[in-house]
Amino acid sequence: MSAITLDSIGKRILMMGNEAIARGALEGNVRLAAAYPGTPSSEILESLLEASKTFELYVEWSINEKIAFELAFGASLVGARSVVAMKNAGFNWVMDPFMTVSYTGCRAGMLIVVADDPGAHYSSNEQDTRVGAVYNKLICFEPSSQEEALEMARESFSVSESLELPILLRSVTRLSHASGDVTLGRLPPIKDERFHGFNKHWKLPYRWNVYGPPGAVQKHRWLLSRKNLIAEYTENSRFNEFEKGEFPLGIVCSGIGAAYCDEALQNLELVGKVQFLRLGIAHPLPWRKAKEFLQSSRKVLVIEEGDPVVESQLRRFAQAESQEVFIFGKENQILPPFGEINMDLVEEALIKVFPEIIPAKKVVSILENPLSKGLVVPRSSTLCAGCPHLGSYWGLKKAIQSQKELTIVNGDIGCYEQGGYGLFSQSDFSSQDEHKRYPIQSPYTILDTLYVMGSGISLAQGMSHSGYPGKCIAVCGDSTFFHAVLPALANAVMNQADITLLVLDNRWTAMTGHQPSPTTSPDYLDNSIKKLSIFDIVRALGVKKIFLVNAYHPLEVQEALEKAFDFKGPSVVIAEGECMLQVIRRTKRKWMGTKVTAACTGCRTCLQLGCPAIVFQKNKALIDPLQCIDCGLCMQVCPVNAIDGGNLCN
Amino acid sequence: MQLNIVVAGVGGQGSVLASHIIAEAAINQGISVRVGETFGAAMRGGAVASHVRIGNVSSPLVQKHKAHIILALEPLEGLRVGLEFLAPEGVAILNTRPIPPVDVFVGKFVYPEIKKIIQALEAIGKNVHAFDATQLAIEAGNTRTLNSVILGALSAVKVWPFPSQVLEEAIIARVPAQTKEVNLRAFNLGKMKMENLDGK
Numbered sequence: 094m095s096a097i098t099l100d101s102i103g104k105r106i107l108m109m110g111n112e113a114i115a116r117g118a119l120e121g122n123v124r125l126a127a128a129y130p131g132t133p134s135s136e137i138l139e140s141l142l143e144a145s146k147t148f149e150l151y152v153e154w155s156i157n158e159k160i161a162f163e164l165a166f167g168a169s170l171v172g173a174r175s176v177v178a179m180k181n182a183g184f185n186w187v188m189d190p191f192m193t194v195s196y197t198g199c200r201a202g203m204l205i206v207v208a209d210d211p212g213a214h215y216s217s218n219e220q221d222t223r224v225g226a227v228y229n230k231l232i233c234f235e236p237s238s239q240e241e242a243l244e245m246a247r248e249s250f251s252v253s254e255s256l257e258l259p260i261l262l263r264s265v266t267r268l269s270h271a272s273g274d275v276t277l278g279r280l281p282p283i284k285d286e287r288f289h290g291f292n293k294h295w296k297l298p299y300r301w302n303v304y305g306p307p308g309a310v311q312k313h314r315w316l317l318s319r320k321n322l323i324a325e326y327t328e329n330s331r332f333n334e335f336e337k338g339e340f341p342l343g344i345v346c347s348g349i350g351a352a353y354c355d356e357a358l359q360n361l362e363l364v365g366k367v368q369f370l371r372l373g374i375a376h377p378l379p380w381r382k383a384k385e386f387l388q389s390s391r392k393v394l395v396i397e398e399g400d401p402v403v404e405s406q407l408r409r410f411a412q413a414e415s416q417e418v419f420i421f422g423k424e425n426q427i428l429p430p431f432g433e434i435n436m437d438l439v440e441e442a443l444i445k446v447f448p449e450i451i452p453a454k455k456v457v458s459i460l461e462n463p464l465s466k467g468l469v470v471p472r473s474s475t476l477c478a479g480c481p482h483l484g485s486y487w488g489l490k491k492a493i494q495s496q497k498e499l500t501i502v503n504g505d506i507g508c509y510e511q512g513g514y515g516l517f518s519q520s521d522f523s524s525q526d527e528h529k530r531y532p533i534q535s536p537y538t539i540l541d542t543l544y545v546m547g548s549g550i551s552l553a554q555g556m557s558h559s560g561y562p563g564k565c566i567a568v569c570g571d572s573t574f575f576h577a578v579l580p581a582l583a584n585a586v587m588n589q590a591d592i593t594l595l596v597l598d599n600r601w602t603a604m605t606g607h608q609p610s611p612t613t614s615p616d617y618l619d620n621s622i623k624k625l626s627i628f629d630i631v632r633a634l635g636v637k638k639i640f641l642v643n644a645y646h647p648l649e650v651q652e653a654l655e656k657a658f659d660f661k662g663p664s665v666v667i668a669e670g671e672c673m674l675q676v677i678r679r680t681k682r683k684w685m686g687t688k689v690t691a692a693c694t695g696c697r698t699c700l701q702l703g704c705p706a707i708v709f710q711k712n713k714a715l716i717d718p719l720q721c722i723d724c725g726l727c728m729q730v731c732p733v734n735a736i737d738g739g740n741l742c743n
Numbered sequence: 744m745q746l747n748i749v750v751a752g753v754g755g756q757g758s759v760l761a762s763h764i765i766a767e768a769a770i771n772q773g774i775s776v777r778v779g780e781t782f783g784a785a786m787r788g789g790a791v792a793s794h795v796r797i798g799n800v801s802s803p804l805v806q807k808h809k810a811h812i813i814l815a816l817e818p819l820e821g822l823r824v825g826l827e828f829l830a831p832e833g834v835a836i837l838n839t840r841p842i843p844p845v846d847v848f849v850g851k852f853v854y855p856e857i858k859k860i861i862q863a864l865e866a867i868g869k870n871v872h873a874f875d876a877t878q879l880a881i882e883a884g885n886t887r888t889l890n891s892v893i894l895g896a897l898s899a900v901k902v903w904p905f906p907s908q909v910l911e912e913a914i915i916a917r918v919p920a921q922t923k924e925v926n927l928r929a930f931n932l933g934k935m936k937m938e939n940l941d942g943k
Contacts (some may be wrong), residue, residue, distance in 0.1 A: 105765060105770060106767075106770065107766050107767050107770055107776065107778070107798065113930065214781075237801070238777075238801065256910050267779060267803050267804070268803075270779075270780055271777060271778060271779040271780065271803035272763065272766065272776075272777070272778040273775075273777045273778070273803075274770050274775055275778055317914070349803075352777075352801040352802050352803070353801075353802050355801045356800060356801050356802050359799070435802075435804060435806075436802050436804070436806045437806055437807055444830070461827065462863060462866045462867060464859065464862050464863040464866045465822070465826050465863035465866070468822060468855045468859060468860065468863055469819070469822055469823050469826065469855070470819065470846055470847060470852035470854065471844065471846050471852065472788075472789060472790040472819070472820075472823075472844035472845075472846065473844065473845055474788075475788070475845050477788075512836075516846075517846070517849050559910050586792055700849055700850075704847070705788060705845045708843075708848040709847070709848055709849065709850055736749065
């Protein structure tokens with residue numbers, strides 16, 4: 094039995110942060126869960142999917158975060174406790190409903206989990222989502238450990254119900270993707286025994302309709318009127334603690350910041366010496382506790398991950414209360430306001446701010462090591478051996494090179510975003526030349542712009558309508574197509590933008606761990622079935638030039654793209670090829686014998702394919718049999734036919 | 744008590760599973776743990792380092808040069824992690840079988856000599872134990888038991904605070920039933936190897 098449904102109250106087990114959040118939601122009697130995949134948040138829904146095999150609980154991967162959010166809110170309105178989970182960037186997609194549902198509040202408990210990614214390990218930004226709670230006047234839980242994450246998720250539903258407001262729970266990579274020991278609590282009944290119903294005028298007239306009388310302004314006033322209830326909860330919550338200390342020196346920490354701080358205080362022998370305000374709720378601050386804390390502190394250091402959210406609340410409060418206190422944190426760069434914090438940074442900050450009570454620490458000699466100089470080499474990430482994107486990108490590269498004018502390739506989010514990572518590129522990086530054609534050495538240098546979900550196709554339209562002379566191209570995957578590209582493609586048709594969209598349909602939301610996309614076959618063993626056909630949709634949208642090609646035939650991709658480029662107006666090329674990892678999983682396929690023959694001239698053309706199964710030794714190409722799955726792409730690109738063997742993807 | 748272990752390897756080698764087995768062994772002894780993982784965006788074949796912290800801890804990551812033990816399933820990854828985390832009094836167990844990165848294959852970088860990797864680590868921590876653990880896994884009957892070989896070696900390190908049985912039990916609880924025997928064989932080969940190099 095998996096941990097998520099382990100029925101053993103009080104047992105301590107190892108759980109990843111995301112599993113702990115899911116377990117907490119389950120113990121809190123959640124009945125609907127929805128999400129769009131996004132690292133580092135995806136395991137929350139995956140765990141609940143597992144739980145839905147045992148419990149009566151509806152769980153779905155939605156097409157995007159906004160839809161998932163609204164599903165969860167809808168569930169709340171009819172009395173079912175719900176959770177929606179997303180990554181930092183996903184939160185931006187829910188801003189519209191998020192900022193508005195708070196005016197009416199919710200009915201059954203609703204939990205919004207956002208996994209932020211300080212350090213941008215898997216994300217295009219480092220945004221701090223706690224700001225959303227400030228913006229929207231809601232409570233933001235911020236756990237410091239897996240155990241606390243479980244407890245907060247469990248408790249959030251009853252808090253949400255007593256306040257009649259959704260609760261935000263902000264996690265970070267180091268919590269979501271780290272594991273710790275947690276104590277299991279009681280599982281809910283298999284079936285929801287709570288009341289389900291819908292009352293249009295629940296407690297207030299036209300409750301679930303922001304425009305309904307007495308109107309949005311009065312509903313905004315209602316939200317503001319919850320302030321005292323919220324304050325009462327945060328003041329008395331066991332997740333906020335104030336410990337008095339010997340000296341008038343204070344430390345405030347929040348969320349994972351507390352995990353670093355607890356240990357740093359031990360290391361520096363500060364336990365019991367400082368005033369210590371430990372927050373599990375990052376917004377709003379418990380004002381009575383904060384006041385007492387500030388009154389007993391002359392200097393304060395704030396330790397939190399992300400933006401100075403707690404720090405700025407504290408500064409505002411100190412100013413309002415005319416407290417004479419020096420506050421240190423990210424605003425004055427005692428801790429860096431970008432990147433991740435860690436134990437070393439926290440210790441340094443403590444030493445900087447409290448020299449009077451920290452014993453001169455023997456400086457650990459930096460282990461300068463002449464023997465290691467230049468020894469470490471990188472291990473770059475690449476597309477997988479046999480990845481269909483390798484073929485599509487080869488075709489795209491050739492098609493671009495055939496163009497007289499300079500094209501612009503606008504990327505998007507998915508495995509294929511690696512086309513913008515710049516691996517192995519050896520050209521100079523700065524140039525003032527607007528008309529320079531940069532060499533594309535591998536698929537990893539093919540993308541010219543890369544931002545967020547769905548941005549590529551709209552950027553291309555702006556470029557094209559501005560009169561850029563070359564072809565403006567966008568690439569996107571199947572999951573992104575439905576998530577964000579669909580309205581932008583309709584826009585391109587409506588406004589007749591002269592762009593080409595290359596859809597890389599690999600049938601899965603691959604990068605986040607192969608969650609189903611709308612083109613995934615509902616039958617795992619028969620991949621010929623599709624729930625939704627991108628080709629049919631593009632045609633129905635009124636695109637006049639559409640090509641459906643095989644990603645494993647780079648020449649076919651190239652020719653289709655060249656024809657699409659020649660067309661004036663919106664054109665779409667759909668390159669199909671199922672994610673090779675999934676093909677291997679299904680067919681247990683192994684290397685059948687693709688080999689480089691003696692005819693190899695060592696020209697390195699095949700290396701430009703970017704396939705990690707092609708290696709180069711002693712001036713000859715070689716196939717790594719442990720990685721190769723005989724997709725046949727390298728055979729097709731070799732100019733001297735020096736690669737022999739399988740060609741299974743045709 | 745506080746024990747910091749960093750398990751380093753290449754995605755797919757089983758370093759994350761190894762770190763969870765260590766953590767579960769400690770939890771079974773009633774001791775608290777944290778496991779932090781660091782890896783890039785790579786789906787496969789990327790560098791993976793798992794930080795296991797046992798005892799009175801709360802941070803998921805080991806501080807610079809505070810790792811008591813480094814377990815390297817791949818030498819370059821052992822070097823990468825060792826240079827950042829190995830403590831001066833720390834122990835490094837290094838599989839000497841390389842998996843060169845794609846950066847080497849495309850001719851941009853040269854894979855460091857194993858001898859130089861060992862020297863660089865020895866310049867930091869005095870106890871570097873290098874052997875071909877992949878070969879032992881093959882001898883046990885399956886290359887995929889490499890992580891069990893390394894766990895066996897861990898069980899024989901002087902600073903490992905529990906009996907080796909504790910790790911064996913945690914392995915059995917985690918691996919598929921039909922691979923139990925081959926994993927235990929691998930575990931014992933690793934343990935014997937380590938006892939010869941630096942026995943308890």
